[in-house]
Amino acid sequence: MSVEARERRQPWILLSPALTAVGLLLFVPLMFIVVYSFWLRTATGADQAGFYFDNWNEALTDPFYRDILLSTLRIAAITTIACAVMGYPAAYFIARARSNKALLLLLLMLPFWISYIIRTMSWINILGVSGAVNWLLLNLGIVDEPVQMLYNEPTVILGLVHFLLPFMVLNVYVALEGIDISLEDAACSLGSTRWQAFREVTLPLSLPGLAAGGLLCFVLSAGTYITPLVLGGPTDAMFANLVFEAIITQLNWPLGSALSLMLLAVLGALVLIYNHYLGMAQLMKGLG
């Protein structure tokens, strides 16, 4: 075998374990879901194999699914904006810190050491009727009876921000780290204020990081179902809750498959738009 042929094969040999894993654990199950979405649920809960468009017809035409999908995208958008507003200053602070940078990054990563569900449930002990905030308010005499703060849309968004903020901070931090700090000094030496230098130089250069963080926050929050289940009220369901219900409660795997593919298509389209304008490289940097 020639050297060229061997060199051409080498990347594929090295990639083969990863490609096999992705193929078996992602694409094959995905194909099963695609096939399932064309099946039907019988009255007993058993699946009827075949090629029917009933589930797709229901998923695409029923306003119930459309409304919940739009509501999910709205919550994901609010969460993403909140993460950006809160995450950018934190990332800027870490990137510009002269010392203890490693410690700050470690603190940022600390929440990942605790289960997402536990972190979500911790809000019950903070905001609940018998929680820390109410205890403080009552003891300070600010309120006479506990304030009902849990189980509504704001607490769902709060839980999502709590979960996703580190993803935003890390992505913005990576982008800010790549910017030469002397650029801001150069702008100042040319007459701009610190704020102008930030607005005209640093912010535009860090936008790819902000966009990558935004994409991650948006996709992850749009796909969540635990947070609304734990912190949401009766009507605070998100689209993933519909998938969960179709598959688990109604035992309607075919409809659940169609709904999950619908969500995947919407979020996939967002990723494609992102990739078209900004490319995936920035996202990889943030994830790395």
Add this chain to the structure above:
Amino acid sequence: MDSTKRYERLRERYLNGDLDRRKFLGLIGAAGLAYGVQTPFSRQALAAAEEVRFDGWGGVVSEAFRKYAFDPYTEKTGVKVVDGTFGGGDEYLSRVKASQEGEYNIAHLSGVFDYARYVNLGLNSTLNEDNIPNLKYVIPKLTDVFRGVTDGKLSCVPYDYGTTGIAYNRKYISDEEAKEKGAKLLIDAAYKGKIGGWSDWRTRVWYASLQTGQDPNNATDMDAVWEAVRTNRDLLLKYWQSGAELMSLLAEEEIYVTEGWSGRIYALQEQGHDIGYIDPPNGFGWQECLFVIKGSPMAEVEELLNFMLAPETSIAVAEGQNYPPALDPNKVDLGKKIPTLPAFDPTGTLDGLTFANPDYWNGHEADWSKTFGRIQKGY
């Protein structure tokens, strides 16, 4: 024939001159290869019969099973019991449907309708009742309904029963008020934001039937039922998902009233919480069974079921989980605590409890679970 004997015979043939050296070594090599390949799998197969998987409702119920049934059973027989938990019957059925045969063995199912669903999906096994002599202690009415679903045979043993009644915080709601309002307490606007509800469509439809003055096993005005479900939804703080969440919401006073499972509410009362509990007329009665899933190691499973039905085990578990056992009080002395448990029927006839009619509920399952799913989300 085991490998040792096979090797000895081979060696004997070689020594007798029946085999040449090359053939002898070849056969030894092949035997070694076969042994090496087969052994890990045969070990796994044997190991499967050395343990039985049990899935239940978690919390105090699982603790009781572990303490009073599984540990003593393992000590006596050497068969390990692996216990898992689930938050609801629907979720568990989904897991079983997605599993390999034999992965799940025994489930603590609630209601005859769940039994019928598993049977309809072909997930049941048939018990050899001769291997479960302690079945004779069980209230006949409880086994009869299961036999009715599976042509006179059993795929489970009844284990306990209870009710889903109304639980309320006595600090805010008196016993008199609860008794007077009954099921309508759950749609009382005075407690808006302080009412909880199980996110189970059957419970919601059952209680909405009571709130609209209909027979829960034969509601005729479903529009009124769904309207009552909507009214309840608009007054709720939260739909709870599990027994643990139910207990937490009541104990933390996040909610003042909800429907609740009798045993869990008794557990709260035992912990010192001033929680009242009533079963309104036609309240939701249910029985739980230990259901054996298709593909289970039947000998070990039947032995475990017999062990769990032994009066001493069954009574100890019942006292631990706070649900009356399926044992007939006319045949077994149930001790002092069980007669004090909510839902306990001293006659053994269970005539005072209203159970869900499996045909009625399973016949409407597809439509009603979907409709409730929509109403639950504000539609």
